[in-house]
Amino acid sequence: MATQYQRDSVTRLLCTLVLSSILMACGTGLRAPQEAPPPAPDIFSLIDRPADQYQALAERAPEPDAFNWRVLAIRSALQQGDAATAGQQLEVLRRQASPQQQSILGVLEAALALTQNNPAGALQQLATVDRTRLSRGGEIYYLQLQANALELQQQPLEAAKVLIERQELLSGDERETNRGHIHHLLQSLSPQSLRQAQGPGNTDLANGWFRLMAILNSDNLQPGQRQWQLQSWRTAYPDHPGQAYVVGTPAEPVVTSAYQPAHIAVLLPLSGRLAEQADAIRNGILSAHQGQTSRLSFFDTNGRAMNSLYQQVQQAGADFILGPLLKEEVDALTELDPAMPVLALNVPAYQPGLPHLYYFALSPEAEAAEAARHMWDQGHRQPLVFAPNNELGRRVATEFGQRWQQQSGRPAILAYFAGQSSIESDVRRALASAGSPPPAAAGVIQPLGDGGWTGAPGPIDSVFMVTNATETRVILPYFDFVRDSRAARLPTYVTSRSYIPDDDAPMSELNGLQLADMPWIFDGAPQLRQEVDALWPNAGITWQRLFAFGYDALTLIPQLSQLREGAPPVPALTGELTASPQGVLQRRLQWMEYRNGEWLPGGQ
Structure with a gap:
């Protein structure tokens, strides 16, 4: 009896121990730590899950991954339009962020302001962000927020400028989407505002967009003029993303070899305070034109709006413009994007680099x-x-x-x-x-x-x-x-x-x-000098220089494109002339040394 009882007791004890071990094993399994989440992606990468999932990953991740997951959670909440949740999570993140992470928080603050329909606050917040501390993805996100805020403030031109800057940071489908947004914004602007937006302070990419959209947005262009302008644009900007919007335009470049115009329109201030200077240039042009078969027509620019003057030039059938003389007039003509070659008689601050525009000045x-x-x-x-x-x-x-x-x-x-x-x-x-x-x-x-x-x-x-x-x-x-x-x-x-x-x-x-x-001042072209002295015996030194200026301007027309392509300097009355890639004519002057009342050849 006792032996059987002892045997039963041992059996019950073993069962209890086994059961206890099983329960302990099960309990241990329930309390085992969960597997750590994968490394966090870039905090400005594509959002592909709800905010609560990002937040759950943040709770399980060590730093700095936890910070990255929290940023993604905030961005996800903002993308869902949940400003309240995003604001709460951002407040927590503010208390935990290191000084190096403040730029990221500034961008998130701007995104929150945009979600709350406060574009002014978003722009103000972005202005405080040190962009140099942002990653490439962060800068892309920053610029998108800035563009969105400007668009909400009804500033499509400024928004487009930001997206044009952003374009250089993108690749693949993102570039295509961004390009389409730029086109959409600029489509709403008038040709005049787009022409005025061009200038030396912009990148070539931006100026290319503004000039292209000014052409495409113009409703009153003749087909021939539009085709000229688009071909000229394509020649000047062969790799521009806007090429996608001129697919139907012939890709042949504007013909620029050896200009031989049949009718030259000369734009000068023939009346008013500059009439005397214009007269000297006009006489130089007429002297150089002797024996030529082309036709010259002179148009007085004094007190005239360039738009109406250009229309008059077109109606006259001119195929080349020489002038105008004043910088503001050159700017006004350039904004019109004339559908014919131009040799302007001044150099403005901005030269768009279009293949048919040239500039010549005595500055x-x-x-x-x-x-x-x-x-x-x-x-x-x-x-x-x-x-x-x-x-x-x-x-x-x-x-x-x-x-x-x-x-x-x-x-x-x-x-x-x-x-x-x-x-x-x-x-x-x-x-x-x-x-x-x-x-x-x-x-x-x-x-x-x-x-x-x-x-x-x-x-x-x-x-x-x-x-x-x-x-x-x-x-x-x-x-x-x-x-x-x-x-x-x-x-x-x-x-x-x-x-x-x-x-x-x-x-x-x-x-x-x-x-x-x-060289003209130092007895260059002696035969022409005799003719000029005979016709204008009382002409002063300033008149003489302007005469030579006009003479060279007309003489150079057939050689402009070759000079722009790097042809050797052309000896002329005003100096040895070359041209920059932007079409600016440059003079190499003659150096002389003063000796006892005479100017003698100096070191060259």
């Missing part, structure tokens, strides 16, 4: 750029620019400085003089500027450079004076007086504004002065 800035090139070729390495403290002086000095920096990698020293009474002290300051920092006021030194004043790399070895003839006569002797009289004069260079006629009394103090001017 002081161009002469300053030529002086910088020449002085570098002469072996000078630290020039001093001495200019009057006025708008023209600063503009020309700055152009010289920029060109010098580009070709030498070194800053030029820019010094400004205030007036004749302070010339001596201004010259002393200028010559002492190589080792001292510049004051900021007029009449003192102001070097050009991105990194602030670091002192000139070496001693001043040459001078470029932005002066007229009278100022040159007064100032040049001071450079000799201030420096050691036993030292050789610093090589000094001036431009055409300092020209002194050969028949003036010799001034020995100017000996050695080097001047750049057009």
